[in-house]
Amino acid sequence: MALQQTNENPQASAEDDYPTYIQELANGYRKSKILFTACELGVFDLLEDTPDRAGMTVAALVAEMGRAGDQQQQQQEEEEGAGRGEVVSKDGLERLVDACVGLDLLRVSIHEGTAIYSNTKQASTYLTRSSPKSMHDVMIFNSHTVYPLFHTLPSAVREGKHQHKKAFGVQSEDIFEALYRTEEERMKFMRFFYSIWSNDGPYILNAFDLSSFKDVCDVGGGTGVLAQQFARMYPDARVTLFDLPDVLEVTQKHFLTFGNVKLHAGDFFKDKIPEGDLYILAQVVHDWKEDQCLTLLRNIHSSCRPGGGVLIIETLLREDRTGPITAQIHSVIMLMHTVGKERTATEYTELLTQAGFRDVRVAHTGKTFNAILARK
Ligand SMILES: C[S@@+](CC[C@H](N)C(=O)[O-])C[C@H]1O[C@@H](n2cnc3c(N)ncnc32)[C@H](O)[C@@H]1O
Known part of the structure; x- marks a missing residue:
C-alpha cells in the first residue's frame, strides 16, 4: 500500500x-x-x-x-x-x-x-467587536465551550461519543438540549455562527449561480445570517428561515436586521418543511448520524419542487484521508459535541443519492467551507 x-x-x-x-x-x-x-x-x-x-x-x-x-x-x-x-x-x-x-x-x-x-x-x-468581519464571538465560544470540551477528548475517543455530561454536567442525550442548556449558552452558540458567516458566507453563496431558485429555505438556519446574505444577493428570491421555535424567537429579537426573510418554526425531523426550490443546509448535516441525515434529506426531498435543489455547506474531508487538518479537527470536535462527524464529498453524495437527489456537484472554495449542490 x-x-x-x-x-x-x-x-x-x-x-x-x-x-x-x-x-x-x-x-x-x-x-x-x-x-x-x-x-x-x-x-x-x-x-x-x-x-x-x-x-x-x-x-x-x-x-x-x-x-x-x-x-x-x-x-x-x-x-x-x-x-x-x-x-x-x-x-x-x-x-x-x-x-x-x-x-x-x-x-x-x-x-x-x-x-x-x-x-x-x-x-x-x-478581533475587535466593532469590525464587520469580527471573529470576537468565535473566540468567546472557543474559549468558553470548545476549550473545556477538549479536556474530555480522551474519554470521547475511548467511548466514541459526545461528552456533554463530563464537560458541562448535562444529562440529556438530545444534543441541542445540551448545546442550548441555558439562554446564555444558546446565545453564545448563535453568536459564534453569526460571526463565522460574516467572513465565510460570501465565498459559499458565490460558489454556484443560485439565481434560478426563487423559493429558498435555510433549514436549521439559526440566526438567519446566511438567509439574509442570500436575500441581499438575490433580491428576487423569497427566503424562509426554518429552525426550532425557541431559536427563531432569539433570531427575531437579536439577529434579523434585513426584513426580507420569513420565519417558519418547526422540527426538521418531524414537521413538514415548507415547499420550495432550494434548501440550504449549512453545518447541519454534520451534526447527525447517517440515519438521521437520511430522515432530514428525505423530508427535504418530499417538499422540494421537481428541478429544485439542496445546497449542503460543510467542511469536506479529502477522500484519501490526508486532510485538510481543519476538517479533521472539526470532526474531532463533532465527536465530543454532537452525534455527527465531518464527511468526504463521496459520503455526502451517497447520502444525497439515497435520499433521492441526483446531479451532485461539489464546489471547493479554497476556504474553510465548501458547497455541494444536488438536484431533485
Ligand atoms: C450547527 S447549527 C447551524 C446553524 C446555521 N445553519 C448556520 O450555519 O449558521 C445547527 C442548527 O440546526 C438547528 N436545529 C437542530 N435541531 C433541529 C430540529 N430538530 N429542527 C429544526 N432545526 C434544528 C439548530 O437550532 C441550529 O440552528
Whole structure:
C-alpha cells in the first residue's frame, strides 16, 4: 500500500534533528488561550478606540479596564461593601500583551522608555467587536465551550461519543438540549455562527449561480445570517428561515436586521418543511448520524419542487484521508459535541443519492467551507 505524503506541514519533516515542529504543536493551546484571553478582556477593542489607533500603555489599559469593570461590578460591590479595584493586574496584563506582540496580534513601540501597544491589521479587522468581519464571538465560544470540551477528548475517543455530561454536567442525550442548556449558552452558540458567516458566507453563496431558485429555505438556519446574505444577493428570491421555535424567537429579537426573510418554526425531523426550490443546509448535516441525515434529506426531498435543489455547506474531508487538518479537527470536535462527524464529498453524495437527489456537484472554495449542490 502506498503511503500518502501531505505537504500541508512542510515544517514537520524539515528539521528532524530538533523538535521545532513538535514544540509548535505542543504550544498551540497556549497561544489560543492567550488570544482568547486578550479578546475576553477587551484588549483589542480598547486599543482600537484610541485616537488614530495610536495605542496605549499598559497602565492606561489597566485604568480603562478598571473603569469598564467598575460599571459592571458597581452594584455587586456596593452590596458586598467591597472597595473598587483594578479588574486586571498591571504585571499580568503586561505579560499578556507582550505575548500578543510575539504572536503578531499587537505591535509595540517604546517612547521615552514607555511601551505603547497597538493593534496589528489582522487584530483590527478580525478581533475587535466593532469590525464587520469580527471573529470576537468565535473566540468567546472557543474559549468558553470548545476549550473545556477538549479536556474530555480522551474519554470521547475511548467511548466514541459526545461528552456533554463530563464537560458541562448535562444529562440529556438530545444534543441541542445540551448545546442550548441555558439562554446564555444558546446565545453564545448563535453568536459564534453569526460571526463565522460574516467572513465565510460570501465565498459559499458565490460558489454556484443560485439565481434560478426563487423559493429558498435555510433549514436549521439559526440566526438567519446566511438567509439574509442570500436575500441581499438575490433580491428576487423569497427566503424562509426554518429552525426550532425557541431559536427563531432569539433570531427575531437579536439577529434579523434585513426584513426580507420569513420565519417558519418547526422540527426538521418531524414537521413538514415548507415547499420550495432550494434548501440550504449549512453545518447541519454534520451534526447527525447517517440515519438521521437520511430522515432530514428525505423530508427535504418530499417538499422540494421537481428541478429544485439542496445546497449542503460543510467542511469536506479529502477522500484519501490526508486532510485538510481543519476538517479533521472539526470532526474531532463533532465527536465530543454532537452525534455527527465531518464527511468526504463521496459520503455526502451517497447520502444525497439515497435520499433521492441526483446531479451532485461539489464546489471547493479554497476556504474553510465548501458547497455541494444536488438536484431533485
Ligand atoms: C450547527 S447549527 C447551524 C446553524 C446555521 N445553519 C448556520 O450555519 O449558521 C445547527 C442548527 O440546526 C438547528 N436545529 C437542530 N435541531 C433541529 C430540529 N430538530 N429542527 C429544526 N432545526 C434544528 C439548530 O437550532 C441550529 O440552528
